[in-house]
Structures are given as structure tokens and as C-alpha cells.
Amino acid sequence: MNFLIPLACLCLVLASADPKTFNNHKVMRLSVETPDQLEYLNTLYLTNTTLDFWTEPKYFPAEVDIRVDEAQCEWLCKELKAREMKSTTLIEDLQELIEKQMVQAPLADWFASYHNLSDITAFVNGLAKEYPDLVTIVNLGKSYEGKDLIALKLTSGTGTKSAIWFDGCIHAREWITTATVLYMANSLLSDFNRDPVVTNLLKNLEIWVMPVVNPDGYDYTWTTDRMWRKTRSPNAGSSCVGTDPNRNWDFHWGEAGTSPDPCSDAYQGSKAFSEIEVSTVGLYIKNAGNFHGYINFHSYSQLWMSPWGWTAALPTDWDKQDGLSANCVNALTAVFGTQYEHGNIAVIIYPASGSSADYTYGVCNILYSYGVELRDTGRFGFVLPPAQIEPSGQETYAAVKVWAQAVLSAFPKP
Numbered sequence: 001m002n003f004l005i006p007l008a009c010l011c012l013v014l015a016s017a018d019p020k021t022f023n024n025h026k027v028m029r030l031s032v033e034t035p036d037q038l039e040y041l042n043t044l045y046l047t048n049t050t051l052d053f054w055t056e057p058k059y060f061p062a063e064v065d066i067r068v069d070e071a072q073c074e075w076l077c078k079e080l081k082a083r084e085m086k087s088t089t090l091i092e093d094l095q096e097l098i099e100k101q102m103v104q105a106p107l108a109d110w111f112a113s114y115h116n117l118s119d120i121t122a123f124v125n126g127l128a129k130e131y132p133d134l135v136t137i138v139n140l141g142k143s144y145e146g147k148d149l150i151a152l153k154l155t156s157g158t159g160t161k162s163a164i165w166f167d168g169c170i171h172a173r174e175w176i177t178t179a180t181v182l183y184m185a186n187s188l189l190s191d192f193n194r195d196p197v198v199t200n201l202l203k204n205l206e207i208w209v210m211p212v213v214n215p216d217g218y219d220y221t222w223t224t225d226r227m228w229r230k231t232r233s234p235n236a237g238s239s240c241v242g243t244d245p246n247r248n249w250d251f252h253w254g255e256a257g258t259s260p261d262p263c264s265d266a267y268q269g270s271k272a273f274s275e276i277e278v279s280t281v282g283l284y285i286k287n288a289g290n291f292h293g294y295i296n297f298h299s300y301s302q303l304w305m306s307p308w309g310w311t312a313a314l315p316t317d318w319d320k321q322d323g324l325s326a327n328c329v330n331a332l333t334a335v336f337g338t339q340y341e342h343g344n345i346a347v348i349i350y351p352a353s354g355s356s357a358d359y360t361y362g363v364c365n366i367l368y369s370y371g372v373e374l375r376d377t378g379r380f381g382f383v384l385p386p387a388q389i390e391p392s393g394q395e396t397y398a399a400v401k402v403w404a405q406a407v408l409s410a411f412p413k414p
Helices: 035-047 070-082 094-102 117-130 175-191 196-204 215-223 276-288 318-336 356-362 386-410
Strands: 026-032 062-068 087-091 135-142 148-154 162-167 205-210 291-299 303-306 341-344 368-374
Touching (some): 026 070, 175 196, 175 386, 291 386, 356 368
Antiparallel strands (some): 026 087
8 A cells, every 4th residue: 555644643652651661671481390390380470460471371381471670680590490480581671672562663664563552543534535346445343442332344336245354553562463463454455356366355355454462551551551461441449450352352251361350461352242352352253254264463483273271171162273274374374484383362372351352153153263373483482573563464464364274165155
């Protein structure tokens, strides 16, 4: 696309006063090799909400990534030594990488940078202007803070069609998800009438794209706290703000892999669908009735995951779901050789109840529902360099086209 983003939008982040800094914060990878080591980390995870676990301690042998400041690093390293737990440092100074993520490339090279919420809104509006016959902007509602919940419907022509949905940034700090989702939306539009596969998809499907499911949290990562994960709604009786929006869906809510503690990054909320962003998206998809594919993009770990998250038991449609996962992963790997694993959520990563993929499959009957963890496997984690935006977009786009074709083949009409 060739329009320019207003300079004022690019400078918005600079107006924020005193954002949190992460000088000398390290990201450590801990090797979990014994039951006692796992029990110790699980206790820390559940009771010490000041620690920022980038990956959760669920199994052994395994590796757990955790961010620590200087004081935390000092006492944690002593504890690790006492338990003979090995560790390595993945990131020496987190602030240095954050600052590199904030650097803006020339406007004409939009996917060479990450962008704040105002930039994204301008970009989406630009897509609608450039491709008026293919793009409809749909405002689903408002976030807790009153921000628009924007989705794009991409399709050619009119008439009743089956639909697929993919989105990003349900967890605020996972910037690569929004960048990748926007890259794929732009690619679908620019490839129409150029790529026969894409042309057929847009003529026969509605492709719904939501770049930012959690706009309050995403905006907060730009202005105040780059490592923020949750929503920004207050919690009654607690000074801790926000709910994990991927533990808040109305299906097996509040079970394995969630927390009732409002200070936890895995806080499930006061009830299912307590978060307006989650209920708005979930009920829209359910009530539309024509969705047969859903992907909620996350980072990081390079995993293509299918239901269930609430239990390790395999669903009735496991063979179909995992078979398509394998095909998607093969297409993704063929682009740059990036290695992904695939499997069901509870086994391949950890139990997670009240998740989006479980809800869309279990409640909305969307057969091909997935949660996907994008790049990388921990070298940069949540602060993936901007240079990896386009490669992530290109390889994920190859997988999404395979997924979309499978949905169209199985559900040519609603």
C-alpha cells in the first residue's frame, strides 16, 4: 500500500510522561529437571505476582523463561543455586531491545516498524480507501476505555458466504501478532487478481481480520508499560488492574490454567465474559453463525495449537484439526525453514481454560479453531526485532492460505 501515515500519529507515543523502564532487567531461561524444581517454580508463579514469567512452569523436563530486575535476579540466583537449577541469560538488558522496537522506519516502509494504535487505525482506514470493493470496516463496539473494537471484512462481491476470522494482540505485549495480522491483511488485498488462490478465497469467503483485540492494553504498552499483558479494567476490592483476556471466554471458565488472583497475569476475571472486549468479540462470532475458521495469534514459542486447552483429552474432531495443523506448519516452514510444533493446547504448551480457541470450537462449533504462537522460541521473546515482522508475515501468510483453503473446501457455503 502506498499512502502515508500522518506524522502526528507517529509522534503520539513520545507525548507519554514517564513510561516504565526496564534498564538492567534480564530474561533468564531456567532448566526444570526434577519434580522439586517444578514445584518450586510453580509456587513462585502462583504466589509471587511481582515476577514476570514469560513462559509458565507446567512440566519437567522443560525450560521456563522469566524476567527479573537486579534485586530479583540476586535472590533468585541464590535460590536456583541452592536447588541446583541451571540457568542461562537470554536477554541481558531488556530496555535496549525495547528501545530498538520503538524506532520508526521511513513511512513508505510500513512493515519495517511496529506501530502504535493511532498508526494502526490510520493504516486500516487507508486499506479501506485503497480497496473499497474488498474492504469493509466494522466497528464491533467499544473497549473498557472507550476505544473502538475494529475488524475488517475482506471479500469480493456480495451474497451469503462462509467466513473465517483471525486476530492479534489479545495479550497486549505481543506486538508481533498485530504486525503479522496486518501484514497478512495487506497481502490478501494486494494479491487479489494476482494470486489465483487468494482471488478464489476472497470471491468465495468472508475473511475477517481484527488487528487488536485488546486496544486498551496495547495502547498501554506504548505509553506506560511495555510488558503489560492484560486488559485495563479495574478489579473490585483490588488495586491490581486487568484480566487475562484469553482466560475469560465463556467455556470451561475458571478451571485449569487460570488464577482467581487479580494481581496474576493469568487472572480469569470476576466471571466469564467480564471483559467487554472478550464478550463483544465472542458473541459477535457466535451470533453471526457463518464462521468455520478461527485463529487467535499469540507470541512466542512457534506452536500451531488446536483444542482443547481446558483438558488434555482430545476432541472428537482431533484428527481433522491436527491434520490441518500439520499442513499449515509444513507450508509455513517451506518459506524460510522456521520450525513449528503442532498439537492440542493443553499438552503442547499448558492447560488454559476459558480460552478463545476452546470457546469458538466448543460453543460456536467452529471446526478449524486454533491458537498460534508466532516467532520466536525465546531469543527475543516479546521484544522481537522489527526486522522479523516481514518474515513472520510472509511465512504465516503461507500457512493461513492453506488453512483458508481447507475451510472453503469443507464449508463452501454456510
